[in-house]
Amino acid sequence: MKRAFITGITGQDGSYLAELLLEKGYEVHGLVRRSSSFNRGRIDPIWTTHPQAADHLHLHYGDMTDGVSLVNLIRDIAPHEVYNLAAQSHVKVSFEMPEYTASADGIGTIRLLEAIRQAGLESRFYQASTSEMFGATPPPQDEQTAFYPRSPYGAAKLYAHWATVNYREAYGMYAVSGILFNHESPRRGETFVTRKITQAVARIKLGQQDRLVLGNLDAVRDWGYAKEYVEGMWRMLQHDEPQTFVLGTGVGATVREFCQTAFEHVGLDWEAHVDYDERYERPTEVDALIADPSKAIDILGWKATTHARELATLMVDADLELFSRG
Structure with missing residues (x-):
């Protein structure tokens, strides 16, 4: 049975991805930030709607700003696939909390990549990049488009994106970036x-x-449906060669x-x-x-509907x- 580790499992994308992976027979582990109140409204129903969840869905406390927690979890879980979806993802808020956004979204990715590398695992790593990295660059935007972020969020995500590329090239890690354009759902914040x-x-x-x-x-x-986009994430990690892919409706x-x-x-x-x-x-x-999602359509067979x-x-x-x- 494949094991997957999802940061940001309590979010919109994390909850849809957890459902998808359970349906595909995975053992799913998720990172949850400690809070005085529960914020699991998106994933609590999974235990009743997915029979596999009782035995195959596991939640762990940790934080992207706490490298020790990430090192311990990666070592203990030894996941085959890691999906880094955790982020302070609100663009407007990133102007008000730029330092936290940089730590969680940017440096947090380095912490997670290092945890995988130091554990000596051959985990396949997915980085949730964002169309906000393109910022002021005119559309359409694809994998070759120049980046020009216009917010602390976009800049932090761009750091994480290039860190992912660097770990792939420097250490031979299977690390991919999915540059997803806006994707929404009834689970959106x-x-x-x-x-x-x-x-x-x-x-x-x-x-x-x-x-x-x-x-x-x-x-x-470019607005699409989040439930469809998590399928694209999964397909990226099943491809023979780690690459960067843009997902969007066009x-x-x-x-x-x-x-x-x-x-x-x-x-x-x-x-x-x-x-x-x-x-x-x-x-x-x-x-x-x-987006110009031609590459994902041609190579992954993924298309937004x-x-x-x-x-x-x-x-x-x-x-x-x-x-x-x-």
């Missing part, structure tokens, strides 16, 4: 713009909220278009409910991120169900 929109739409439709306040409505993003949509679709889905006029507030603007904006319009309606329906339950 409530502070991210897509989930903020779909939750507001559901609450407004149900009479539980009146207004939605947003920042830049003109930003263009189609861009503005925040305004996503918002309009979400409101129209429940029969509402978005302009009657949305207000603008400059406080939600970033200090340096990323205007447009649109859910685009922004379908994604918005899917998420609104999930939030309507959530808030209808009270």
Whole structure:
């Protein structure tokens, strides 16, 4: 039985990946940060929906800023595959917490790579890179596009990306970077713009909220469905040769278009409910991120099937169900 270690298992991607790997017969180990309150809402249902989870899903306390915990866990688990999904992943927050973002997202990756190397394991390593590394570089963006990050988050992730490439080339490690464009789902955090929109739409439709306040409505993003993207992560680690891959839909949509679709889905006029507030603007904006996923399609046979319009309606329906339950 293959063993996988997932950092960030309690997040959107981590929970979907854990489900996928359990279905594929893996023993799954996940890194969980210690907190005074439980934050396992995304993975708790796995124990009831996946019969294998009782015996094959294991959680461990640790932190990407604590190298000792990572060394001990890698040594004890001896995973065949490591998926580094843990991060302070909110771009706006990274301007307010730049040092922590750099430590968790950037140096944290070095800590994990070193833990694998020092343990002498032949683990296959996946690094969750991000389209935010492209930043100001015009779309479409692929594996050869120049990087130009526009936030502490993007810069920290770029450090981690190049560290992954360096460990592959310097030590012969099987280490890959997946440069994923925006991918969302009903499990997306409530502070991210897509989930903020779909939750507001559901609450407004149900009479539980009146207004939605947003920042830049003109930003263009390539939005896909997170559940599909974790399949791409897994496929990267099954390929014979470790490489960098871009995952995305190849189609861009503005925040305004996503918002309009979400409101129209429940029969509402978005302009009657949305207000603008400059406080939600970033200090340096990323205007447009649109993937060219040709390499992943050709080599991995992976292709996104859910685009922004379908994604918005899917998420609104999930939030309507959530808030209808009270």
